[in-house]
Amino acid sequence: MRDSRGAEFDEFVRTRSVALLRVAYLLTGDRHTAEDLLQEVLEQVYVRWRRVQTSPEAYARRALVNRSINRWRRRKRRPEQTLGDHDVVARDHADDVALRRAVVAALRDLPPRQRATVVLRYLEDLPTADVARTLGCSEGAVKSNASRGLARLREALSGPGLSLSIAHTESSR
Known part of the structure; x- marks a missing residue:
């Protein structure tokens, strides 16, 4: 038991x-x-x-x-x-898989704190205060890391062949 x-x-x-x-x-x-x-x-x-x-x-x-x-x-x-x-990954031509790979690759290129902030804030949809508590930092640091992280993601995902628009949502939350 x-x-x-x-x-x-x-x-x-x-x-x-x-x-x-x-x-x-x-x-x-x-x-x-x-x-x-x-x-x-x-x-x-x-x-x-x-x-x-x-x-x-x-x-x-x-x-x-x-x-x-x-x-x-x-x-x-x-x-x-x-x-x-053996390290080569076969390319999948499905649009959603390609987009997912691009987003994950762009996330992987972010510094760890920015990546953690973006994942927790936008993909887990946690409030800024909860993200700050989780990361052990101030809400201002969360907003700053989120802003920088989103800017880097926008830049990385604005290449040719990707029709992805990351809205600047930090000001609306």
Whole structure:
């Protein structure tokens, strides 16, 4: 028989893991890395369940952001080596897949704080105050990072062949 912590945690994982995996994917840009990252964070949440029980999703989001930034820092110290021909991804010609790839690639090129801000603010649709709490910064820093991040995304996604318009929505929120 499972204890109440296990049952409550299982329910949290059942109801929120898809959304958290989406955040992890948008932070890392790679499905497998995102799954690993989420697994690490869920282990951390389980160990600290009694302390984070009041807002486990906020805790998990912050842990995802922190761990993705730490992974990014480690990768900067140890350059990745390509696998040669095995590293080539077959091109998919479906418009929505191409657009998704372009957006994920543009997100991947953002600095970690801007990426985390854009993902949490616009893709997770969190209010500025919640993003600030999650990232441990001021609301002004969230607005600044969001503005800079959106500007870089607009620039990256305004190339030929992409008919994507990112509206400047920060002033309307």
